[in-house]
Amino acid sequence: SNRKVMVLPGDGIGREVMQANMKIIDWLAKYRSLGFDLSEGLVGGAAYDAHGTPLTDETLADSMSADAVLFGAVGGPQYDDLAFELKPERGLLRLRKEMDLYANLRPAIVFPALVDASSLKPDLVSGLDIMILRELCGGSYFAEPRGIDVREDGSKLGYDTNAYSTPEIERIGRVGFDLARKRNGRLTSVEKSNVMHSGVLWREVMIRLHGEEGEGVELSHMYADNCAMQLVRAPKQFDVIVTDNLFGDLLSDCAAMLTGSLGMLPSASLGDIDPDTGIPAAMYEPVHGSAPDIAGKGLANPLAQFMSFSMMLRYSFGQAEEADLLEQAVSDALAVKRTGDIMTPGCEQTGTDGMTAAVIDAMDRL
Numbered sequence: 001s002n003r004k005v006m007v008l009p010g011d012g013i014g015r016e017v018m019q020a021n022m023k024i025i026d027w028l029a030k031y032r033s034l035g036f037d038l039s040e041g042l043v044g045g046a047a048y049d050a051h052g053t054p055l056t057d058e059t060l061a062d063s064m065s066a067d068a069v070l071f072g073a074v075g076g077p078q079y080d081d082l083a084f085e086l087k088p089e090r091g092l093l094r095l096r097k098e099m100d101l102y103a104n105l106r107p108a109i110v111f112p113a114l115v116d117a118s119s120l121k122p123d124l125v126s127g128l129d130i131m132i133l134r135e136l137c138g139g140s141y142f143a144e145p146r147g148i149d150v151r152e153d154g155s156k157l158g159y160d161t162n163a164y165s166t167p168e169i170e171r172i173g174r175v176g177f178d179l180a181r182k183r184n185g186r187l188t189s190v191e192k193s194n195v196m197h198s199g200v201l202w203r204e205v206m207i208r209l210h211g212e213e214g215e216g217v218e219l220s221h222m223y224a225d226n227c228a229m230q231l232v233r234a235p236k237q238f239d240v241i242v243t244d245n246l247f248g249d250l251l252s253d254c255a256a257m258l259t260g261s262l263g264m265l266p267s268a269s270l271g272d273i274d275p276d277t278g279i280p281a282a283m284y285e286p287v288h289g290s291a292p293d294i295a296g297k298g299l300a301n302p303l304a305q306f307m308s309f310s311m312m313l314r315y316s317f318g319q320a321e322e323a324d325l326l327e328q329a330v331s332d333a334l335a336v337k338r339t340g341d342i343m344t345p346g347c348e349q350t351g352t353d354g355m356t357a358a359v360i361d362a363m364d365r366l
């Protein structure tokens, strides 16, 4: 097969949930003849321990030449005192930056079995399935000028710039229209054009793009502060939300809590489409970190990792049928067994292996 996947387990439970993910990959190879050409590399603390850097140039090059990167999690308390550039997280940030992964997809899905885990009332979230699309390479976290200056009177000035150019808005906007088309055809563009120039341009570009290439998509606009309110008031009104880096950071964390559990949240980060393969530069990873408090104990919930992999099937390789199958199996498995992080009375508690077995069992039945 020519689906080249670079596997980067990382540290802590990243390694454990990735190992579990391999069992899903084995199952697909065996029963669906769906094969991947897998390579594995070190990233984060594991790479630092072996090579003195959280990401070697070789691993970066291998990741960039692969069709997709499957990432676990990085970090751990033993690396807390390292210099900034050597910290495990720098490996992840360097990957995102070098691969120019500007489109961050964070779905918020409430599985029927987990309705009670949400921070909202069941009727507000039951059946929730929304997608937050966050611009990841520009805006307040990257645009220049930024820094801390010392002023003439000796006081300091810290500043960041929330700048967005037309091409930057166009490329994230295109991903938004594309996603909406693949889902329910509704896209909400979120900015603050009432008080910010970057927001005025953002809205202008989105309206133009909609006219040019937004066929079949219903576009609406919302101010970011209102969006935050609407997300906790009536989240099911949304399908796909597209927004900038800063607002997307806040709104996606907010949407995450609608689902109630960190161990359930997948993500994808996409870049430009390779004209030769038609596949976007892409990295898939759970939202959670390396969970040092439970690492090495076999307790980690592998479902965020599995759903990140299912996003890879869907968005990199067009395997929607297998992605649906895996997601349905996750949903079915939740009705039978739970890891500690999502445990509710009446359910059978299990660990990483037991949860994985329950998903595979559900796939066998589907």
Ligand code: NAI
Pocket: 013, 072, 073, 074, 075, 076, 077, 089, 092, 262, 263, 264, 285, 286, 287, 288, 289, 290, 291, 292, 293, 294, 299, 300, 301, 302, 304, 339, 341
């Ligand atoms: P964390 O996500 O690792 O853990 C937060 C809490 O959630 C912990 O109590 C943990 O046990 C629990 N948890 C997380 N994922 C879970 C899962 N799959 N199953 C069951 N329980 C789960 O965040 P924390 O503790 O702030 O950071 C730990 C380390 O991870 C730090 O070094 C941090 O820098 C790093 N980190 C890495 C990320 C990444 O690789 N993308 C993202 C966030 C943090």
Ligand code: MG
Pocket: 249, 250, 253
């Ligand atoms: Mg955040």
